[in-house]
Amino acid sequence: MKILISSCLLGEDVRYDGANSAIAYTNSFTFSEKEKFMDILCENEIYSFCPEVSGGLSIPRAPAEIISAKKPFMVKNEKGEDVTVNFLLGAKNTLDLCLSENIKVVLLKSNSPSCGNEKIYDGTFSGKLVEGEGLTAKLLLENGILVFNEFQINELYSFLKKCNKSK
Numbered sequence: 448m449k450i451l452i453s454s455c456l457l458g459e460d461v462r463y464d465g466a467n468s469a470i471a472y473t474n475s476f477t478f479s480e481k482e483k484f485m486d487i488l489c490e491n492e493i494y495s496f497c498p499e500v501s502g503g504l505s506i507p508r509a510p511a512e513i514i515s516a517k518k519p520f521m522v523k524n525e526k527g528e529d530v531t532v533n534f535l536l537g538a539k540n541t542l543d544l545c546l547s548e549n550i551k552v553v554l555l556k557s558n559s560p561s562c563g564n565e566k567i568y569d570g571t572f573s574g575k576l577v578e579g580e581g582l583t584a585k586l587l588l589e590n591g592i593l594v595f596n597e598f599q600i601n602e603l604y605s606f607l608k609k610c611n612k613s614k
């Protein structure tokens with residue numbers, strides 16, 4: 448199956464701080480979760496993608512948060528600069544890739560203003576998380592694409608096993 452994965456989870460240094468969030472090297476995951484992640488990488492066709500870089504933002508860049516999660520969306524960085532257009536473009540580019548390559552499942556980084564599928568920071572740059580989706584995750588979900596985050600590897604793994612059995 449084709450799966451789009453946030454580039455930072457694959458170890459690419461695309462985060463705002465120039466670092467990555469590689470699952471393989473992070474202590475937050477058990478050995479079993481890392482093993483399942485490696486199986487997912489080996490058994491599927493992986494597309495690495497970073498919406499924010501695709502939307503024209505640099506590495507490194509000032510961290511950004513969603514100020515308005517409803518239309519009209521508003522995303523600003525820590526310096527107060529409006530980066531909404533970059534975030535919307537990144538979301539559109541991600542959806543375009545999914546549609547053109549027939550990708551129906553994605554694994555995105557949690558809590559990101561682009562990739563988060565359950566929680567995002569509240570827009571005050573105080574580290575407080577609230578329920579909500581990043582702009583890319585939201586657009587993909589609205590278009591029927593299944594979105595998992597890195598703490599849902601077990602769920603993604605089981606889903607893929609079920610899909611393979613039913614083939």
Ligand code: SF4
Pocket residue numbers: 453454455456461462463496497498499500556559561562
């Ligand atoms: S936009 Fe997504 S892929 Fe890019 S660094 Fe942020 S969380 Fe990772």
